[in-house]
Amino acid sequence: MAIERISTNNRMSRIVKHNGTAYLCGQVAKDKYGDIHTQVTGMLEKVDELLESIGSSREKILSATIYLSDMADFDALNSIWDNWIPEGEAPARACVQAQMASKELLVEISVIAATS
Numbered sequence: 001m002a003i004e005r006i007s008t009n010n011r012m013s014r015i016v017k018h019n020g021t022a023y024l025c026g027q028v029a030k031d032k033y034g035d036i037h038t039q040v041t042g043m044l045e046k047v048d049e050l051l052e053s054i055g056s057s058r059e060k061i062l063s064a065t066i067y068l069s070d071m072a073d074f075d076a077l078n079s080i081w082d083n084w085i086p087e088g089e090a091p092a093r094a095c096v097q098a099q100m101a102s103k104e105l106l107v108e109i110s111v112i113a114a115t116s
Contacts, residue, residue, distance in 0.1 A: 006054070015050060020116040021062070024050050027111070032104040036073040039106045040080045047111055058084065060114040061091040067098040067108040077107060 007014035016023045027050070030042035051057050066081075068074060074095065085091070100108065 015054060017054065017115060020114060022051070022054055022056055022113050022115050024111040024113070026067075026108045028100075028105050028108045032102065036076045036106050037080065040077050043107055043109055044080070044084050047109060051111075051113055054115055056113045056115045059086050059089045061085075061089075061111055062114055063092045063112040064094075065110045066093065066095040067100070067110075068095060069098070069100050069106050071097045073106060 001019045004017040005013040005015075006017070012025050014025050024047065027043050027046045029039035030046060031038055034042065048058060051060070066077065068077060077095070098108075100106070
Protein backbone atom coordinates (compact mmCIF):
# COMPACT_ATOMS: atom_id res chain seq x y z
CA MET A 1 0.00 0.00 0.00
CA ALA A 2 1.18 3.47 -0.85
CA ILE A 3 2.21 6.02 1.75
CA GLU A 4 0.93 9.56 1.10
CA ARG A 5 2.76 12.43 2.78
CA ILE A 6 0.99 15.78 2.88
CA SER A 7 2.70 19.15 3.45
CA THR A 8 6.13 17.58 3.77
CA ASN A 9 9.37 19.42 4.48
CA ASN A 10 12.84 18.23 5.50
CA ARG A 11 11.76 17.62 9.09
CA MET A 12 8.23 16.24 8.95
CA SER A 13 4.94 15.82 7.16
CA ARG A 14 1.82 17.54 8.42
CA ILE A 15 -0.19 14.39 7.66
CA VAL A 16 0.84 10.89 6.64
CA LYS A 17 -1.81 8.56 5.21
CA HIS A 18 -1.38 4.81 4.93
CA ASN A 19 -3.76 1.89 4.70
CA GLY A 20 -6.89 3.86 5.66
CA THR A 21 -5.20 5.62 8.59
CA ALA A 22 -4.00 9.21 8.96
CA TYR A 23 -1.25 10.31 11.32
CA LEU A 24 -1.29 14.02 12.15
CA CYS A 25 1.83 15.80 13.29
CA GLY A 26 1.64 17.49 16.68
CA GLN A 27 -0.87 20.33 16.74
CA VAL A 28 -0.57 23.33 19.02
CA ALA A 29 -2.73 26.37 19.64
CA LYS A 30 -3.54 28.90 16.95
CA ASP A 31 -2.73 31.56 19.57
CA LYS A 32 0.23 30.43 21.67
CA TYR A 33 -0.20 33.44 23.97
CA GLY A 34 -3.74 32.54 25.05
CA ASP A 35 -4.76 30.87 28.28
CA ILE A 36 -5.34 27.11 28.48
CA HIS A 37 -8.95 27.40 27.27
CA THR A 38 -7.92 29.47 24.23
CA GLN A 39 -5.03 27.16 23.42
CA VAL A 40 -7.01 23.92 23.72
CA THR A 41 -9.89 25.30 21.65
CA GLY A 42 -7.56 26.57 18.93
CA MET A 43 -5.59 23.34 18.89
CA LEU A 44 -8.76 21.26 18.44
CA GLU A 45 -9.96 23.59 15.68
CA LYS A 46 -6.73 22.83 13.83
CA VAL A 47 -7.30 19.09 14.29
CA ASP A 48 -10.83 19.48 12.86
CA GLU A 49 -9.45 21.39 9.85
CA LEU A 50 -6.76 18.81 9.11
CA LEU A 51 -9.15 15.88 9.47
CA GLU A 52 -11.71 17.54 7.23
CA SER A 53 -9.02 18.22 4.61
CA ILE A 54 -8.52 14.45 4.19
CA GLY A 55 -12.14 13.38 4.45
CA SER A 56 -11.98 12.32 8.09
CA SER A 57 -13.51 13.74 11.26
CA ARG A 58 -13.30 13.69 15.04
CA GLU A 59 -15.69 10.71 15.03
CA LYS A 60 -12.92 8.72 13.32
CA ILE A 61 -10.12 9.52 15.77
CA LEU A 62 -8.53 6.27 16.89
CA SER A 63 -5.90 7.61 19.29
CA ALA A 64 -4.86 10.93 20.79
CA THR A 65 -1.79 11.76 22.84
CA ILE A 66 -2.02 15.08 24.65
CA TYR A 67 0.97 16.89 26.10
CA LEU A 68 0.46 19.50 28.82
CA SER A 69 3.17 21.81 30.05
CA ASP A 70 1.53 21.68 33.50
CA MET A 71 -0.81 18.94 34.77
CA ALA A 72 -2.60 21.65 36.76
CA ASP A 73 -4.38 22.33 33.42
CA PHE A 74 -5.71 18.75 33.17
CA ASP A 75 -9.24 19.61 34.36
CA ALA A 76 -9.49 22.61 32.04
CA LEU A 77 -8.34 20.47 29.11
CA ASN A 78 -10.89 17.77 29.95
CA SER A 79 -13.77 20.24 30.24
CA ILE A 80 -13.18 21.29 26.62
CA TRP A 81 -12.25 17.82 25.35
CA ASP A 82 -15.36 16.21 26.84
CA ASN A 83 -17.58 18.65 24.92
CA TRP A 84 -15.54 18.38 21.70
CA ILE A 85 -15.38 14.61 21.32
CA PRO A 86 -18.69 13.14 20.12
CA GLU A 87 -20.54 11.06 22.69
CA GLY A 88 -19.73 7.38 22.30
CA GLU A 89 -16.78 8.12 19.98
CA ALA A 90 -13.96 8.61 22.51
CA PRO A 91 -10.60 7.44 21.15
CA ALA A 92 -7.83 5.75 23.05
CA ARG A 93 -6.10 8.63 24.81
CA ALA A 94 -3.03 9.43 26.87
CA CYS A 95 -2.19 12.70 28.55
CA VAL A 96 1.26 13.48 29.89
CA GLN A 97 3.20 16.43 31.18
CA ALA A 98 5.96 17.53 28.83
CA GLN A 99 8.35 20.37 28.20
CA MET A 100 7.10 22.27 25.17
CA ALA A 101 9.08 23.63 22.22
CA SER A 102 8.39 27.17 23.41
CA LYS A 103 7.57 28.40 26.90
CA GLU A 104 4.28 30.00 25.79
CA LEU A 105 2.78 26.71 24.60
CA LEU A 106 0.58 25.02 27.18
CA VAL A 107 -0.74 22.04 25.19
CA GLU A 108 -0.05 19.90 22.12
CA ILE A 109 -1.87 16.93 20.62
CA SER A 110 -0.90 14.09 18.31
CA VAL A 111 -3.78 12.32 16.55
CA ILE A 112 -4.22 9.10 14.61
CA ALA A 113 -7.52 8.77 12.72
CA ALA A 114 -9.25 6.48 10.26
CA THR A 115 -9.81 7.87 6.79
CA SER A 116 -12.13 5.22 5.44
